[in-house]
Amino acid sequence: MNGTWGVASVAAAMVGAAATPWLTTCGLAQLSRVDAVQPGLLLASAAAGGGAGAAAIVTSHRAGTWWLAPALLVWGCALVAGAACDAVTQRVPTPLVRQSAVGTGVLLTVGLAVHGDWRGLLLSGAAAAVAGAVLLLCWRFAGAGFGDVRLATLGGLGLGHATHHGLLLALVAFTVITLTQAVITLMRGGDRQSTFPYGPALTVGFLLAATL
Numbered sequence: 001m002n003g004t005w006g007v008a009s010v011a012a013a014m015v016g017a018a019a020t021p022w023l024t025t026c027g028l029a030q031l032s033r034v035d036a037v038q039p040g041l042l043l044a045s046a047a048a049g050g051g052a053g054a055a056a057i058v059t060s061h062r063a064g065t066w067w068l069a070p071a072l073l074v075w076g077c078a079l080v081a082g083a084a085c086d087a088v089t090q091r092v093p094t095p096l097v098r099q100s101a102v103g104t105g106v107l108l109t110v111g112l113a114v115h116g117d118w119r120g121l122l123l124s125g126a127a128a129a130v131a132g133a134v135l136l137l138c139w140r141f142a143g144a145g146f147g148d149v150r151l152a153t154l155g156g157l158g159l160g161h162a163t164h165h166g167l168l169l170a171l172v173a174f175t176v177i178t179l180t181q182a183v184i185t186l187m188r189g190g191d192r193q194s195t196f197p198y199g200p201a202l203t204v205g206f207l208l209a210a211t212l
Contacts, residue, residue, distance in 0.1 A: 005061045012053035012069065016077050020049025023081035027093035036088045045084040048203075052076030055211040063120065063161040067111030072210070075104045075158045079203045082151050086199030092147025101128075101154045108157060124160030131156030131206075138198075148198045155206035162209045170209035177201035 021042040028036050056072035078100030086092050112121040132153035138144035159167075178201045 005057060008066075008069070009054045009057040012057045012073055013050040014053070015073065016053025016056075016080075017046045017050035020045045020052070020077045020080050020084075023049075023077055023096065024084045027081050027085040027096040028089070030093040030095050031085060031089055031091050033085075033089050033091075036085075038088075041084060041088060045080055048080045048084070049077050052080050052207060055207050059158075059161060059210050063117075065111070065115045065117065067115045068108075068120075068161070071104050071107035071111055072158055074100060074107060075154070076207060076210075078104070079151070079155055079158075079206060082147075082154070083197075083199035083203035086147065086151070086197040090145070090197050092145065092151050092199055094147065094150060097147070097150045097154050101150075101157065104154065104157050108160070112160070120160040122160075124157050127159035127162070128153050128156035131159075135198075135202075144198050148202065151199055151202055155202055158206060158210045163212065166209045166212035169212055170205040173208055174201045174205035177204060 024042065024045045025034075025037050028034055053073055053076065056069050056076050059072055060066060060069040078096065082092050082097050082100075085096075108124055109121060112118070112124075132149055135144055135149040135152035139146055139149050162170075178198065181197075181201070
């Protein structure tokens with residue numbers, strides 16, 4: 001990555017760190033859970049949002065086009081904000097995810113069309129459909145919430161340029177995080193009927209898949 005891309009990565013990280021806590025606050029307001037807005041949560045979402053911003057530039061650099069960066073920046077910040085809301089309420093704000101999916105879709109369509117990357121655009125749509133379908137099965141059989149289905153559909157939009165290596169590492173990360181959450185839940189006296197948020201694990205997985 002040359003100097004221009006490096007500077008862009010730092011700038012995107014700063015934008016992500018600033019925008020994500022605001023998006024998190026908006027999401028919690030949509031859930032009528034403004035009481036859950038705490039300094040620790042906002043700090044964590046800022047740090048993760050900064051990482052998502054940098055990841056947007058890294059992925060754009062690997063894809064060879066600046067036009068992908070705006071869509072991935074919106075995508076990554078929205079994923080982190082949705083996951084942050086899910087972490088403290090076990091609910092994903094529908095308006096935030098829906099509006100972010102529309103915004104990401106429009107930016108992806110414009111950016112990749114200008115670049116002439118029709119394959120990337122097609123794969124983005126296919127990945128969103130597949131991710132949503134997989135989480136729909138988890139909603140039906142594994143206790144995931146329908147908000148997780150929406151979040152996964154949004155997450156799939158960023159995978160138009162994912163590699164097999166990235167997808168494999170993302171699957172491993174998602175599995176490890178989910179199993180860890182399950183073990184912690186059981187150690188705290190929960191049982192197989194207990195629920196825990198899938199949003200953070202999904203977000204980590206999607207960001208890894210898109211970036212690596």
